Amino acid sequence: MSKLFLNALKMSPVALAATFSVANSAIAGEVTSVSQLTQESSQEMGQVTSVSQFSDVQPTDWAFQALQSLVERYGCIAGYPNGTYRGNRALTRYEFAAGLNACLDRVNELIATATADLVTKEDLATLQRLQEEFSAELATLRGRVDSLEARTAELEANQFSTTTKLKGEAIFALSSAFGDQAADTDNDDDNNPDLQDNVTFSNRLRLRLLTSFTGTDQLETRLNAANITQFRGGVTGTNMTRLGFDSNNGNNVELDKLNYAFNATDAVRVKVEAIGARVSNNINVFNPLFKSSSSGAISRFGRFSSIYRANSGSDSSGLTVSFNPKGRFSFDAAYVVPNASDPSDGNGAFNGSNTALAQLSFKPSKQIGLGLVYSRVFQTGSDVNLTGSIGSGFAADPFGDVATTSNNYGVQASFQPSDQIVISGWAGLTNATAESGANEGADADIFYWSANVGIKDFGAEGNVLGLIVGQSPKVTDSDIAAREDSDTSFHLEGLYKMKLTDNIAVTPGLMVIFNPEHNNDNDTIYVGTIRTTFKF
Known part of the structure; x- marks a missing residue:
């Protein structure tokens, strides 16, 4: 100076x-x-x-x-x-x-x-x-x-707009499923089909228009185009091997999300979804490092509990109301319908398949979170999929394609003992009842759990090293003995997200499914991928 x-x-x-x-x-x-x-x-x-x-x-x-x-x-x-x-x-x-x-x-x-x-x-x-x-x-x-x-x-x-922001995301993925044979549900390992193990290169592109009229509201419009293989059915024989970011519409550009969120009062947030209703996007799923499809777990199972998935999807409509969402105690209520726009018998907003969900959350600090959730699900015909295509085939539709109701109970938790380590997990129990068909009145119990550990800034700032273990949904007890899972499958997943820039991340990962379809006669299946995510 x-x-x-x-x-x-x-x-x-x-x-x-x-x-x-x-x-x-x-x-x-x-x-x-x-x-x-x-x-x-x-x-x-x-x-x-x-x-x-x-x-x-x-x-x-x-x-x-x-x-x-x-x-x-x-x-x-x-x-x-x-x-x-x-x-x-x-x-x-x-x-x-x-x-x-x-x-x-x-x-x-x-x-x-x-x-x-x-x-x-x-x-x-x-x-x-x-x-x-x-x-x-x-x-x-x-x-x-x-x-x-x-x-x-x-x-x-x-400027693009005074009220609208444009955000984009592109995923390129090299992926392959490998092992001896694909899975099936019988106890004969001699008739299992071949595993389709060719390496694939695929993509997913999403463009989001986020519009605000008051500063506290948001109108979201999302376009999606993708050709990412779903590792299931004729590929691996099981939903347990699905990737968390899979989507395949032949790379045709489609409107897959349209919703509007606003504050009804200072303590009440409301979100109305015309299409693309997903409860997991609206409430806390207590899995902060792995819930994202573009930067979280590489598996569908590892993102969050299957209790949030029933009746959700690109064709679903819904309503979510959150009370005191930023407080220590908060409460969320949601209603989701997969066929709200269909006026035919057994469809519509109130006469067809639907999910009513409620969650009580407690966050005494930024390091600890606990959620208790209950949902009542009703599904008919081809809509029956109680687990959101995560667990065994028996767990998805324990009585076949007949009208089914289920009471679902879940507990979710997350704990951050230090700035770098995040521990999270969940457990869920489903009691399902057949509402029609030859087995009307039959009951089945389905159980699942997961435990996850993530280490932030591992190797470099912004990187994440993750480990996920658990048991995908399994029919533990059923009045129909032939549709009860006889053994237990385990899910093991490791991933390492590398943040190259603020806009680019590369995530190599591997998941291992032991005893696919909860059947010891099925060979272990491996799914590896290298996911590259671009955001702008």
């Missing part, structure tokens, strides 16, 4: 406080760009009438008299919205120049309003010398402001 700046310490209290207090209150902390300066300046509070309004300024402070005089004589002081002055903050030459310029503007205003007698000649001389000393910095700031204004004007002239 120049000698003139050091000599400024000898000026009168008014001039000294004018230069330093305005600089400190106008800009807090180190500023390296005009955009940062503008952002910090937006946090100022208005003109104060007494120095006692600052909670951190005491009569015993060495600059108290100067600040008091500054308020009474010049009215040239501002602080922060929380009522603090922060007089001990360090400042750069740019900050000092900006504060000096603000004070000069105030002095000129006083002179113009015929109150120049409040300003001494000595103060004006000192301020003039300071202005000359910092002329280069002031010119630089003015140049940066002019440049920023020009850039802002250009952005406003060419």
Whole structure:
């Protein structure tokens, strides 16, 4: 800092406080760009009438008299919205120049309003010398402001929309399922079909339009095109091997999500979904590192509990109401219908398949979360899929394609013992009842669980190392003995997400399914993938 700046310490209290207090209150902390300066300046509070309004300024402070005089004589002081002055903050030459310029503007205003007698000649001389000393910095700031204004004007002239943001995501994946044979449901391993193990290269592209009319609401419109193979059926013989990001519409661009969310009150959030209703997008599933299809688990099973999947999908409609969503205790209620737009018998919003779900969540801190969830599901005919295509075939439709109701109970939890480690998991129990057909009144119990560990910033900032183990949905007891799973399958998954840039991540991963379809006669199946995700 120049000698003139050091000599400024000898000026009168008014001039000294004018230069330093305005600089400190106008800009807090180190500023390296005009955009940062503008952002910090937006946090100022208005003109104060007494120095006692600052909670951190005491009569015993060495600059108290100067600040008091500054308020009474010049009215040239501002602080922060929380009522603090922060007089001990360090400042750069740019900050000092900006504060000096603000004070000069105030002095000129006083002179113009015929109150120049409040300003001494000595103060004006000192301020003039300071202005000359910092002329280069002031010119630089003015140049940066002019440049920023020009850039802002250009952005406003060419912006996509004043109310809508466009976000995009592209996934490219190399994937393969491998092992000896595909799975089946019988106890004869001699008739299992061949496993389709050719390596595939596929993609998924999504474009999201997010529109807000009030600042607190959001209209979401999403377009989707994909050709990612679903490792099931004729490929592996089981849903247990499905990827968490699979989607295949032949790369045709389709509207697969349309919804509108708004605040009914300060404590109530409402979301109406015309198509693409998925409960897991609207409430906490307590699996923060692995729930995303583009950056989370590589498997469908590892993303979140299957209790959230029944009747959800691209053709589903729904309504979710969240009470106190940001509080320690919160409550969510959801209603999802897969065929709401179909007026034929056994369909519609209330006469066909549907899911009614309620969840009570408790988050005593940022490190701990617990959720208790219950859902009542009704499905008919080809809609019957109680597990959302995750577990065994028997668990998905324990009585075949007949009308089925189920009561589903789940517990979810997450725990973060340190900044880097996140532990999460869930357990669920389903009691299903056949509502029609030859087995009307028959019952079946389905059980599943998962335990997950994620290590953040492993190897580099933004990377995630993950391990997922669990048991996919299994029919543990059934009145129809032939549709009860005889053995137990286990899911093991490892992945490593590498964040290359803010927009690009590469995730190699491997999942291993032991005893597929909960059948010891089936060979172990492996699914490996390298998922590359681009976001913009």
